[in-house]
Amino acid sequence: MERHLMDSQIKGVSTGTTILAVTFNGGVIIGSDSRASIGGYYVSSKTINKLIQVHDRIFCCIAGSLADAQAVTKAAKFQISFHSIQMESPPLVKAAASVLKELCYNNKEELQAGFITAGWDRKKGPQVYTVALGGMLLSQPFTIGGSGSTYIYGYADAKYKPDMSKEECLQFATNALALAMGRDNVSGGVAHLVVITEEGVEHIVIPGDKLPKFHDE
């Protein structure tokens, strides 16, 4: 019985996870691991994609209860498409993040999901927004989330520089995911990365054996 009082109190399948989003000069990279587990004891999927495309240049990544996250993103995707059609222009990243925030805040009692929204729009360029569990919305140059993020706060604080190039940013994001997956038992599988720029969207998948290795591996 006491098992349920441990770290993850999420019933059912949860994305104990590592997610991140980092802005660089000209775009933003959003990344995640690919493991979904039940209570941290059974890996229910090794290859889940936690990077959901909510519009052409806007992605969000999910942490927490997978069921809640899928329900929220489905509703958000619809609302954002509708908004975009009404406005006759691509939606702002902030608008997409706000839609998620409204859903999370208004249903905070029932939901257990957090999001990172990242994308590019014509008004402000590359942006990253985090929507925390209770529905707080915050804009940051980069952000990390999920259970695995605890282990990489030090690394991210030390290594992030504003205005990196795309290659530097890819290296930073890959290293951060690899380090977190190495220490967090509910993060793992492959690393999914999406690079979003004005030109378009590029999806990169790095299998476990191709991830960077560190001194004790």
Add this chain to the structure above:
Amino acid sequence: MAAYMSAGRSENAFSTHDFVPEWAQEEVSTGTTIMAVEFDGGVVIGADSRTTTGAYIANRVTDKLTPIHDHIFCCRSGSAADTQAVADAVTYQLGFHSIELDEPPLVQTAANLFQQMCYRYREELMAGIIVAGWDKRRGGQVYTVPMGGMIVRQPMSVGGSGSSYIYGFMDSNYKPGMTKEECLHFCTQALALAMERDGSSGGVARLAAITEEGLERRVVLGHQLPKFSNT
């Protein structure tokens, strides 16, 4: 399940709630960041300096690097009372053992004494300890004795509540074969990062280098700590 969680808190008829501030009812804990790194010729150990009782910082200049013998130190995390008591007991035992042997004790001996005590009294204690030092047989060594009473030797170890945040930094930045100065620099950075993120770690960074020659202690004050700003 609720019964387990709230046992002992608000059940008393004579609750001291009104007469004593909340922080005085909390246990004193070294929610903390501690670490130790081996190098060729010795070890470098480091810790923050914050001791908390709940939200109150009972001591902001704590010394968590406790000498056990001339060339052996321990870094303490967990309950301040428990770790002080265990460290005192081991210091006595090790001193006695060293006199009997008529030679300096091994780091492995000190670590095993900690481990025996922490394992025997595992239900009562809340103590996570890193034992580090230098001896003639094996040079610089780091042994970690986390809560529960396991012992394992590692080239580098971190502990305490703040350690979670720097695993990624440690894994990516540690290289075997560092010099003493590199180790000191590495520990300062790691402690600064952890102190920035962990509410229970802070104050000054205390460092010590233990080699055959002896002990060298350093303190890095708050304003001298490396800054990592990304906002």
